[in-house]
Amino acid sequence: MSVVKNWDILSPNYLPDILPHRESQTQEIANNLSPASKGRKPQNTFIFGAPGIGKTASVNYVFREFEEYSGIKTIYINCWDFNTPTGVLTEIVNRLGLLGTIVQRRGWAKDEIMQRFNEAMNKIGKAVIVCLDEVDQLVYKDQSVLYDLLRMNAKNPLGLVFISNDAHVFAKLEPRILSSLNVEEIEFKPYTIEEMKDILQERARNGLRSFENGVVMLAANHAVQKGGDVRVGIQTLMKAATVAEEEGTDKLKVEHVKQVLSSVGKAKPEILKEKINDTEKIIMQLFDENKQMKSTELYDSYRSMVKEPISDRAFRDCISHLEQLKLIHINKKTVDGNTRIISKA
Ligand SMILES: Nc1ncnc2c1ncn2[C@@H]1O[C@H](COP(=O)(O)OP(=O)(O)O)[C@@H](O)[C@H]1O
Ligand SMILES: [Mg+2]
Known part of the structure; x- marks a missing residue:
């Protein structure tokens, strides 16, 4: 019998059913955005905090609920993947799903895409919330799309959520954009060691068949020591589980975790280097x-x-x-x- 019940759950991209210790933040995000479901203008929101502490997960958690229960259309965009104004706008229009084939080809001018976007917004018949994650990539390269999104005036409400590791990212905005930016800020604070333990405990319980007492504590300690990124803890569990599987044991042991600790470091530079x-x-x-x-x-x-x-x-x-x-x-x-x-x- 293998140690791992479900590898997906041990992947950093997995969005859990619950997010322990982010209840108040997810509630606040939902409160800000939910007027959209009644056709009113949502409160645009800016989320900031250190890497790996549940910012992206929290927004996607709220988005999942909205898609299921509220009739709001949600669009999540990572600005690492779409870091130009036309890139972002084309992605939004495509995800609105109404113009699929039209905006497929490259080389549309921004004005044309904006026009499609307006048409799509007027046609969709429901509110739309767009999350721009890692928004620094836009602020740094070409901010103009923020202006267009903030000034958008369509029949159906458009809400915006911005995420950044940098609390001061908007200090670099041009005045005309800054004056249209009316965001409520939500700061995500790092998890305490106890909170980290709860989060990893839940992950281990769902992803692993059996694990020794102490496994989670060790992984949580490591994650906090390496800067508080939950991904470090998850990766520690995953690597240790791989060792246990190779060994053919049916229980993840403290011994396995100890073997992999030195190979799991800060997640951030590796992630950045790919980008x-x-x-x-x-x-x-x-x-x-x-x-x-x-x-x-x-x-x-x-x-x-x-x-x-x-x-x-x-x-x-x-x-x-x-x-x-x-x-x-x-x-x-x-x-x-x-x-x-x-x-x-
Ligand atoms: N409160 C939590 N409960 C469960 N998993 C969490 C929690 N916070 C973070 N995670 C997990 O940690 C990883 C990193 O979280 P993420 O939201 O991507 O961080 P950030 O966007 O702040 O850099 C993800 O796999 C996510 O599922
Ligand atoms: Mg993130």
């Missing part, structure tokens, strides 16, 4: 060799590594993107001219 472009990957590779470099040296090293280097300007955009992701640090002081010291974060 950076090729130039940015090369830059990060260069920092594996030298912890610190002058910006001019960095560009020269980069140029010597690739056949068709991107422009100096585009390169600087990559550098600021990496800084924004907190993968590198740019020294405020210049050394000569525009040259700055850049180091690995």
